Amino acid sequence: MYMDSRPIYSLSYGGSNASHPTIIAHAETLSLLASLSPHDPLRPLPHVTFEDNYTVRVGNQTLELSYHGPNHTPGNLFMYAPAQRVALLIDVVFPGWAPFSELAISGFIPGWTAAHDVLLTFDFDVLVAGHVGRLDIEDLHDSCASAINGGFDVTAAIGPTVAANPGNAWAEFKAYFRVAVQTCADNTTSRWLGVLGAADVFAFENAYRMVISLIEDV
Known part of the structure; x- marks a missing residue:
């Protein structure tokens, strides 16, 4: 180099x-x-x-x-x-x-x-590397991108929240966001649990941060 x-x-x-x-x-x-x-x-x-x-x-x-x-x-x-x-x-x-x-x-x-x-x-x-003892970052990225681009049934996911909170945009977004993040976390964990140490421990939090980045940074 x-x-x-x-x-x-x-x-x-x-x-x-x-x-x-x-x-x-x-x-x-x-x-x-x-x-x-x-x-x-x-x-x-x-x-x-x-x-x-x-x-x-x-x-x-x-x-x-x-x-x-x-x-x-x-x-x-x-x-x-x-x-x-x-x-x-x-x-x-x-x-x-x-x-x-x-x-x-x-x-x-x-x-x-x-x-x-x-x-x-x-x-x-x-x-x-400074810490611990390999999450595939590209896989996490792709899983989260897939989740927020048609990876789940949005109407079914947020329908009950919309019905219970008419006109409340924050409640609708939180319901959508929670399902999108959980979808990404579940998909990533299913592929990496048992391969990487503690792949499930911060799965939701890591998916949360990646989804935020995909929404805000690109």
Whole structure:
């Protein structure tokens, strides 16, 4: 994978760096942390920030940092150690397990989903994912898209609610939304239960977040 080698930041052990480490982060991270500083003045801010790519060298070790847009959070980075063929991406992939509730409470679902494909462009042998021990995100996406595009009988699903709440648009939408999410959750669970750890535990919450994204983000 091509990585822009500029800017390059070189660190050395010992001296002031040993007791006062240099914090490197994406510019979005600095912006977010700075907004919290008035309420949490002890929270350290990054000393060095970048926008796209950044290479860190410590002695003969190299770590490549790259940003591919917001996913779990704005500023969430891909990290790659080329010599060791190790990639790191936190709060996106949950090896062997379904994601945490509401797709890991991610802020931007299209970016979070796309991050899986970006990760596969790295040439790695080891992935450091940050949590637990593989929900097929494409399958969840397709199941939810199918659910909200004719995947169930809408009239039958919301008829009783409409009859009981005439003119109440929120009640109608909630009834529709609940059935759409449950339809997606049931379909996904039926295919992944027993394959992924806890595939059923957050099935509804993950389907809920995906349906919201399909409605709002596309």
